[in-house]
Amino acid sequence: MSQKALFLKKALGPFVVASAPIPKPGPGQVSIKVISAALNPVDWKIQAFDFGVKYPAIIGADIAGDVEEIGEGVQGFSKGDKVFCQGSFVNEMAGFQQYASNPAEIVGKIPSNIDYAQASSIPAGFTTAAIGIMSKNGLALNPSFDANVSFSGKPAFVYGGSSSVGQYAVQVFRLLGFSTIITYSSARHTDFLKSLGATHVIDRAEVSVDNLAEVVKKFANAPIENAFNAIGDDGSRAACFDSLAEGGKLADVNSQAKDKDGKKVFTIFGSPHAPQNKEFGRILWKHLPGLVQDGTIVPNRVEKLPNGLAGIDDGLKKMKANQVSGVKLIAFPQETV
Ligand SMILES: NC(=O)c1ccc[n+]([C@@H]2O[C@H](COP(=O)([O-])OP(=O)(O)OC[C@H]3O[C@@H](n4cnc5c(N)ncnc54)[C@H](OP(=O)(O)O)[C@@H]3O)[C@@H](O)[C@H]2O)c1
Structure with a gap:
């Protein structure tokens, strides 16, 4: 056949x-x-x-x-x-x-x-965001999908919120209870990104990459310890590092990304088939359908x-x-x- x-x-x-x-x-x-x-x-x-x-x-x-x-x-x-x-x-x-x-x-x-x-x-977009933010191969904020984990009171930054991966990164930070979720995107996606959990959407046309970190820090309610780079080029990474507090951590879609100034970067291999992600992948797939069914994760x-x-x-x-x-x-x- x-x-x-x-x-x-x-x-x-x-x-x-x-x-x-x-x-x-x-x-x-x-x-x-x-x-x-x-x-x-x-x-x-x-x-x-x-x-x-x-x-x-x-x-x-x-x-x-x-x-x-x-x-x-x-x-x-x-x-x-x-x-x-x-x-x-x-x-x-x-x-x-x-x-x-x-x-x-x-x-x-x-x-x-x-x-x-x-x-x-x-699948690929959510998995990339979840591996980067939740798993031990990323920011390790909730490797077991424990429903009691909460980062209430904390801020997070997502560079490139309107991308497929960025939309899921915003939602994963919301799932983890972050109080302030700041993202950088074209303004036309603002309402949608707010519906996904972004509290502040910074317009790419209004704020240049070079000035972005300053604006991000102004919106944050506390020093930013966790960020996610959904775009992965050098400019986006520099803005993410500059937005982070000392000792802060960045998950990045670019496999070539390197640590900078004591700020650690976790490069993401966004596949549940990769040996290092297999255990997390099985846990993810136990939870994902339910999270979509109850509207927590939106396609x-x-x-x-x-x-x-x-x-x-x-x-x-x-x-x-x-x-x-x-x-x-x-x-x-x-x-x-
Ligand atoms: N490491 C991994 O395992 C892994 C897995 C999946 C994806 N990736 C990589 O992650 C990146 C994103 O993938 P995707 O599927 O999410 O892409 P996508 O949805 O096709 O990306 C398009 C979006 O990116 C936004 N964008 C492009 N350049 C930008 C910039 N300089 N600043 C802010 N936003 C920008 C655009 O925003 P506007 O609407 O604002 O113009 C557009 O909405 C790609 O490079 C992809 O190869 C890596």
């Missing part, structure tokens, strides 16, 4: 829709009919810079769909369950195809208050792409050209002709 998948057949080559075998779930895995798959910046970066995959490669990190087949030893899932999960850049587990498999322990049932597209906007706003798997290329080009603002682009692999 074959399916359609979006391939990068060689390094730096084009995306091509072609046939691929339908993955069979291994022990402990389920296979999923992929209804929606979200796009992430790493997808265009892999094509442009060639890293992290074996060719011919299928990529795509965010999956929502229906359980198709259940592997040996899996309990708690039935064929047809609506599920979401974070894929991995191993062909069988990637999102840009019509069927994918994934370890069942990091698959969640889609809460009844969201649809497939919204569900697929959550990104979504923009639906046409043309099934073939439409992903145009979406990634928009993302690369910085033309995506505050929304997650979503493809629908079953609509591939």
Whole structure:
């Protein structure tokens, strides 16, 4: 049996829709009919810079769909369950195809208050924020998702709140009870970011990166001990370090980020498949569906792409050209002709 998948057949080559075998779930895995798959910046970066995959490669990190087949030893899932999960850049587990498999322990049932597209906007973005802020590989503020942990009275800063990861970072700080959550974004996202928990949204057009730390510190009710950089370039990191109090800690999406002036940086590898994140990933997936169902974690706003798997290329080009603002682009692999 074959399916359609979006391939990068060689390094730096084009995306091509072609046939691929339908993955069979291994022990402990389920296979999923992929209804929606979200796009992430790493997808265009892999094509442009060639890293992290074996060719011919299928990529795509965010999956929502229906359980198709259940592997040996899996309990708690039935064929047809609506599920979401974070894929991995191993062909069988990637999102840009019509069927994918994934370890069942990091698959969640889609809460009844969201649809497939919204569900697929959550896994990679939320996981990156949660690993950076909550896990032992990040700021370590709540590695066990303990509901009694609270940072009430404390301030936090998120650089790039309107990005997909930034929206989840704002929400994770809210989940942890931070009283003041300051973020930096285009002004058009202010109301939405406030609905997610931001207490102060600093307009990128009004305050330059060079003057940002001064403004952040003015809004903070106390010295800032924790910050999250969802953008990861040098300017954003400098603003984050300057906003932090002495001895403060920064979680950063850029793997090359380095400590500065006694302020520690935790670089994030935002995948529950990575050996160092496996334990936290299992805990995360036990809690995430419930947090979405009760409205504590809200999906990104979504923009639906046409043309099934073939439409992903145009979406990634928009993302690369910085033309995506505050929304997650979503493809629908079953609509591939
Ligand atoms: N380390 C990891 O494991 C990991 C995981 C996921 C993502 N990432 C990285 O994290 C970054 C964000 O990913 P994403 O999926 O969240 O991206 P995204 O949603 O596609 O990012 C687009 C958003 O970024 C904002 N933005 C761009 N440049 C900015 C700047 N200089 N200052 C403030 N905001 C800025 C834009 O804001 P406006 O609307 O205000 O223009 C836009 O809303 C990417 O570099 C990605 O590769 C890393």
